[in-house]
Ligand SMILES: Nc1ncnc2c1ncn2[C@@H]1O[C@H](COP(=O)(O)OP(=O)(O)OP(=O)(O)O)[C@@H](O)[C@H]1O
């Protein structure tokens with residue numbers, strides 16, 4: 001039976017959650033939406049029902065978080081609890097029902113981004129873990145890992161960064177760019193620690209979109225086949241040319257009639273014609 005990290009939300013039954021819970025984690029602007037926009041049609045093409053979800057998409061708290069973040073007065077504890085509320089609502093109303101119906105749940109961030117943000121803001125680690133102890137343990141967490149030097153151009157040349165992604169609440173008097181670098185460096189260090197603790201599958205997110213997509217597909221195929229990921233060669237931070245050339249299961253299985261819409265979505269995103277910023281999960 002599926003487990004949580006400690007407690008179970010009142011009234012929530014963990015029996016019969018036959019679907020798969022797949023998490024894509026990583027810092028602001030690393031490329032999570034881009035990959036989820038590719039993965040969803042790829043999974044659907046295989047006949048899988050997919051629910052994709054992400055931060056601030058709850059009915060209960062999503063809109064209010066966005067409104068509150070337009071101002072700059074939210075305290076770190078309020079911010080954390082606001083996000084925890086959003087997460088709890090989505091867990092109860094979206095993720096658990098979908099898992100019970102056998103869906104693949106693809107989630108753009110999970111509790112780990114929220115923990116990392118809370119930890120860099122100096123909140124007590126025990127308290128932070130306790131807040132999220134009702135979360136389900138996922139089947140896999142793919143961590144799109146990037147160094148700050150690769151993250152900066154990706155973010156600056158696409159959508160820029162905002163007050164919260166720059167940690168301006170922590171370094172209010174600083175230049176926004178300097179603050180972004182400092183804050184993201186601290187955040188990435190927290191992600192790295194969480195990666196060890198929670199056994200993330202690390203994917204080098206400085207690679208190109210296609211390479212990352214191929215790695216995610218290979219990992220997800222294993223999870224869906226019920227194979228333990230630990231038995232597979234773990235994705236490395238630095239890729240070798242042999243790895244790049246390795247075919248992924250979908251490449252060999254696909255028939256001509258199956259291609260079409262998923263392929264078109266793929267082409268669009270790979271050519272930058274998709275809308276990677278959509279489904280923003282901040
Ligand atoms: N592997 C990659 N190499 C280069 N650019 C990329 C890569 N992946 C995504 N991008 C580009 O980086 C920008 C941010 O990507 P995306 O919106 O997918 O990130 P995100 O992690 O979802 O960000 P957010 O935190 O805003 O939700 C986009 O312009 C996208 O095209």
Ligand SMILES: [Mg+2]
Pocket residue numbers: 032033034276277278279280281
């Ligand atoms: Mg996004």
